[in-house]
Amino acid sequence: HYQGIIFDLDGVICHTDAYHYLAWKKLADRLGVYFDKQINNRLRGISRMESLDIILENSKNVYTDAEKHEFAEEKNEYYRQLLVQMSPADLSADVKNTLDILRKIGCKLAIGSSSKNARYILERIGLGHYFDAVVDGNEIQHSKPDPEVFLLAAQRLGIVSSSCLVVEDAAAGIEAAVRGGFDAAGLGDARVSPFAKYHLIQFDELIDIITGN
Ligand code: G6P
Numbered sequence: 001h002y003q004g005i006i007f008d009l010d011g012v013i014c015h016t017d018a019y020h021y022l023a024w025k026k027l028a029d030r031l032g033v034y035f036d037k038q039i040n041n042r043l044r045g046i047s048r049m050e051s052l053d054i055i056l057e058n059s060k061n062v063y064t065d066a067e068k069h070e071f072a073e074e075k076n077e078y079y080r081q082l083l084v085q086m087s088p089a090d091l092s093a094d095v096k097n098t099l100d101i102l103r104k105i106g107c108k109l110a111i112g113s114s115s116k117n118a119r120y121i122l123e124r125i126g127l128g129h130y131f132d133a134v135v136d137g138n139e140i141q142h143s144k145p146d147p148e149v150f151l152l153a154a155q156r157l158g159i160v161s162s163s164c165l166v167v168e169d170a171a172a173g174i175e176a177a178v179r180g181g182f183d184a185a186g187l188g189d190a191r192v193s194p195f196a197k198y199h200l201i202q203f204d205e206l207i208d209i210i211t212g213n
């Protein structure tokens, strides 16, 4: 009964976690703020500015909004320098084959990402013109767990939420899906989420879900 699927990008289609970590770490070290991989895990699905606020929880200093915008910009420059090394080799065969099959059986495919770098990442991994709709962090006012990004993606696909499945690796993303009236499939961190209807171990399980097997 699903006519379309909206995929989160980071942690679902490809893995940018390590790059986010290195870029935030470089900024945190410069500011003398403690930062580790556990804290990085809390940033999944969360916007850049909200991520910065979480990182600065460990800072003794109080910064102005202008300073915070500069820090976020600095982190993004480090991050973009790292993204340059991404290529179609960063798209797994499992993910690519599954997407191709889903498309072949008539399922509409969209991206719903909090990232402002989503379109650049899609280009790097060779999916620049692949999806029927791409909605990213540049187009939304409210980041996940607000459902805005998924509702806009469903609207672009011309499909109501109840006929769209959302695939997510972050708790904030599963919550956004449920709040928007979507069924959610969790993988990675979000696989064990009690709010996800499906718990994916492998990406290609999506084909069985869509074909109703
Ligand atoms: C994704 C990632 C988050 C990241 C957010 C914003 O949701 O999972 O970790 O903070 O995008 O990314 P951006 O590329 O706009 O800084």
Ligand code: MG
Binding pocket: 008, 009, 010, 011, 012, 044, 045, 168, 169, 170, 173
């Ligand atoms: Mg994600």
